[in-house]
Amino acid sequence: MTMTVAPTIAVYETVVTIEKGITKVAPTLTENESVAPTETTTVASTETTTVAPSLALNESAAPTPSGNVTAVAVTPTPAVVATMALTSITAVPLMESVNWDGCSVTRLCVHEPPGCDPSSNARCLFMSAEQQIGRNFSIDLSGHSIGYIAATFSTDDSLGGHDVTYICAADGSTVVFITATLHNDFLILTLSEMSNGKGRVDGNKIQCSFSVVLPESIMRVNNLAAALHTGSYNATSGALGTPNTAIMTNQVDFTNPNTTVTNMLTSNSTTATPTTTSSYAPTLHHSLLQTLLVTLAVLGLAML
Template sequence: MDSRLVLAVLLAMLSWGFLGTYGQNSTSTGAQNITNTTSGNMTSGNMTAGGNMTAGNMTAGGNMTAGDMTAGGNMTAGGHMTAGNMTAGGNMTAGGNMTAGGHMTAGGNMTTGGNMTAGNMTAGGNMTAGGNMTAGGHMTAGGNMTTGGNMTAGGHMTAGNMTAGGNMTAGGHMTAGGNMTAGNMTTGGNMTAGGNMTTGGNMTAGNMTTGNMTTGGNMTAGGNMTAGGNMTTGGNMTAGGNMTAGGNMTAGGNMTAGGNMTAGNMTTGGNMTTGGHMTTGGHMTTGGHMTTGGHMTAGGHMTTGGHMTTGGHMTTGGHMTSGGHMTAGGNMTTGGNMTAGGNMTTGGNMTAGNMTTGGNTTPTMAPFVANTTVENLTAAPSRSGCGSSRLCASEPSDCDPSTPGSCFFVSANQQNGQDFEFELSGESDGFLGTVLSLDTMLGGNDTAYICANNNGSVRFFSALLNNGMLTRTPLDVNNVRGRINGRTIQCTFSARIPSSITTRMTRTTSFSTSIITGSFNPSSGDLGAPTARVTTNIVNLANAGATVTNTGNNSTNTTASPANTAHGVTVHYSLMQSLLITLVVVGLAML
């Protein structure tokens, strides 16, 4: 063959190879390695670059490997995709694993049949992996985030719907606009879903907020736990803050909140405990103990297999049932029956249809701090609330202590159990007081509360009235306020009816109430003999609407005037004065 012909053939072959490698587009039907290549579209079997790989669309039937990998369009590999940073303006798809030592970013969807691993992972569309999805930083998808294995992010995790066949873990916040579903769900920050939150294992977060919240294991939030719908767990349910469900709240184990617990129906197989209030519009049921630092309120039935304890009021529209002790610092009230296998104890009132206990029924009272220091009374007592919120007695019957005029007035407003707030108004040059007696005869160690005119200011005393004499005695009184206007003395105070009264019979709030006046010596502090201005029938002070009758003239809702008062204390001192006058007259006659 002519040497010139051979040379021409070789030059033609070299020219064809040059055009195939460095032309505008690169296409190969066989396996080929590509190194340090920049082009428009890039298509190959295996694609490998020791440096960076940049193209319009990037497609490999096998593996795709580079330092940084950037495609203005789609990036697709039938095998594994591995790079430092991986960026695609469109979709990013790998049949095998997708791994970036740095960031992984796709303007469209990000999909791999194997594992997806990167520093930060961001997709404008959906993010899907058949295996595990792992980001050392944040994981963000504008659409849905789905993996058949575990989903893990060192930072925040954000998507539309978020679904993992395994565990879902984030060091920061976990946020889904739709539903959130996994085996175990754990985040160091907040967990928020616009739809439902469901896990077959445990659910753990700072604050937890969603529509329905369901877990087969434990549900734990360091802050608040809030569900617009139902909250259900097969294990324990625990929140450091408030626990709130618009629907039902159900736990197979214990239910615990550091704040308030609120739901439609509330049910747990273990203990139910909250540091704040426990409130349900429906039924409240627990197989263990039920404990709250605040109020416990149920629109339906309240049932526990163990003890039922609250620092405040315990109230239910249905039945209240406890297998153990039932204890409330405030009032205990139920529209149905109240039943306890142990003791039933309350610091306030106990009210029910039927009341049954296997132990003792004991209304107890919280500690009372006595303080008779008199503060200035800025607003005068009035008849406001008489007959509706407080019991009132006066002379004349229409006496209004807030308006000028000579009249006597006393009111009692129950605060809790034996604790009452009193208002007192009347005219005296010495002292004005009110007396509580178990009968209508004054003088049998009856409790008296005295407001005296101490040179133009009020001085307060508590005392016992016996045989016409007032003996000062410390009693449980506080919040004393008073003022003097001419001869008018007005004072208000809170008092706990003492055991010295109530131990003579079962604890009661029913007494005869009197208003008394007498002289007072500001220098010595001596109280003179009392004169009764008003004495009522025995009435229940806690019943604001009770009928009050003056035992002196039998008029209803009125009290006797001084001229019509016939009282043992007054008669006793009038007789002594008459005897003294008679002796003086006889002595003068003998001179």
């Protein structure tokens, strides 16, 4: 049977012809490209099958010829949205240990247990936030974990509603930074602004420092709630384990270093700073000396 195929105009059209066990793929056409009229084509047998092109949404198909050619309809499919690959960032070495210097003076600090020093206590879970300008803050984290330590910031008291989370994960002896959002106890990888990343791993103690722009609360004030977590990390696959939350704070003003922060999980104040008697000794000795001198002067006058 002799059949003449009329010219067609298609968008990204692909025609697959199966003839006597041989598969032939016609050239892919670009948008608005037309096919020149074909010569008279003889179809050898009814084994020849023409597959209609995949259609974009709202695209109409050209009529298919009748005869010994079988037309197979293809259901239109929506376009697939490409997603950006999320990668971790390797931190540069942190030369000095994270410590409590400046706590309650220049930076807001959170400890668990209260008052622990992250530079000497390997199991001290610690975070400090020091305002640079506006909502730009320098963050320090320290904690005992075989995988990662993380800090979450929430604009309300309901933690876990897609709240921005900054993660420091141990990859051997180095630290990698990962950003995510915390939602219903799950970490969902995302891209967030993070800079000046430094980190160190000492056994199971992970420490890191970085700069971020903290989220703005719905009331346009500086009050935020924070949470500190630990969890497992697979350095090969990049998989993050479920976060174990050890500190969950009330809403506090992060621009006020001296504000009192309470761990809502333990009802303990997490900002307690240990005091030492040495700072008070000079004043005490000075008072005793003054008293002694006054007493001697009185006795000297009495003897006259």
